[in-house]
Amino acid sequence: MRVLVTGASSGIGEAFARWHAARGDALVITGRSAEQLQRVAVDLRSAGATVQIVVVDLATAAGVDSLVAQAGDIDVVVANAGITHAATVGTTDREELDRLSYLMSTGVVRLCESLVPAMLQRGRGEVVVVSSIAAFTPMRKAGPYAAAKSAVTAYARSLALEVGSKGVRVVAVCPGYVHTDLHRRAGLEHLTTNLPEWMWLEPDDVVRDTRRALARGKTVVVPGLVYRLVRPFLASSLTQGVWRRMTRR
Numbered sequence: 001m002r003v004l005v006t007g008a009s010s011g012i013g014e015a016f017a018r019w020h021a022a023r024g025d026a027l028v029i030t031g032r033s034a035e036q037l038q039r040v041a042v043d044l045r046s047a048g049a050t051v052q053i054v055v056v057d058l059a060t061a062a063g064v065d066s067l068v069a070q071a072g073d074i075d076v077v078v079a080n081a082g083i084t085h086a087a088t089v090g091t092t093d094r095e096e097l098d099r100l101s102y103l104m105s106t107g108v109v110r111l112c113e114s115l116v117p118a119m120l121q122r123g124r125g126e127v128v129v130v131s132s133i134a135a136f137t138p139m140r141k142a143g144p145y146a147a148a149k150s151a152v153t154a155y156a157r158s159l160a161l162e163v164g165s166k167g168v169r170v171v172a173v174c175p176g177y178v179h180t181d182l183h184r185r186a187g188l189e190h191l192t193t194n195l196p197e198w199m200w201l202e203p204d205d206v207v208r209d210t211r212r213a214l215a216r217g218k219t220v221v222v223p224g225l226v227y228r229l230v231r232p233f234l235a236s237s238l239t240q241g242v243w244r245r246m247t248r249r
């Protein structure tokens, strides 16, 4: 199988790439950092995988188009590239907002719209959309992030309904906090010390629960038992109050 993993240079995307490499799949991995991608590619190749690297900025239409042109036929797409973002309303500049939205919402839709038709022709394929628990839990100062993740989750659920009976499996995976570089890159490293360890998953947990969900035909999965248990209460004012205190700087 030929597998495209966006944002495979670290974190959750890298874990997906390793999982597919271990199965002998051919990989197309993307990110903006050529150096980081080379590091991952060396490891994947040592596990026996064929690896194509595509260095691309997926926060732009040109970037997504370029990736589609270079990737060729893809059997499995893991649309994972993304960031996190927290800022008081009105303080993020327009260009940054547009890039966030394209990277994690419009661009993901565009990527799937380009790749899924060929999967349908072959009668098989998989689409994994890495979303977030923010898709259904209000998060203070994270409106644009929650909006993008909600949109892409809605897209995945509708796509699953359309193509599920034609051999193409689709799942939106909605993690809570996962130990990756994401929060440090967004200037939110205080979360790694403020939040208790039980609130954190590892990237491999996300991959494991996603694969299990695909096998069971689920279209939305929240990885980790803890998150599945607390999910119904996350929007309550009590939980939001506790959460707010824990995530304060």
Ligand SMILES: NC(=O)c1ccc[n+]([C@@H]2O[C@H](COP(=O)([O-])OP(=O)(O)OC[C@H]3O[C@@H](n4cnc5c(N)ncnc54)[C@H](OP(=O)(O)O)[C@@H]3O)[C@@H](O)[C@H]2O)c1
Binding pocket: 006, 007, 008, 009, 010, 011, 012, 013, 030, 031, 032, 033, 036, 056, 057, 058, 059, 080, 081, 082, 083, 084, 103, 104, 130, 131, 132, 133, 174, 175, 176, 177, 178, 179, 180, 181, 182, 183, 185
């Ligand atoms: N970690 C969490 O707690 C958590 C929770 C819920 C959802 N998520 C989601 O999980 C996904 C993966 O994040 P992660 O936690 O694994 O973080 P990460 O370790 O920072 O990985 C993010 C990946 O996305 C790539 N990326 C970022 N901006 C990009 C751009 N403009 N164009 C192309 N690639 C870009 C990065 O590569 P380059 O920087 O080299 O471009 C990197 O490979 C994201 O969609 C994130 O929103 C994470």
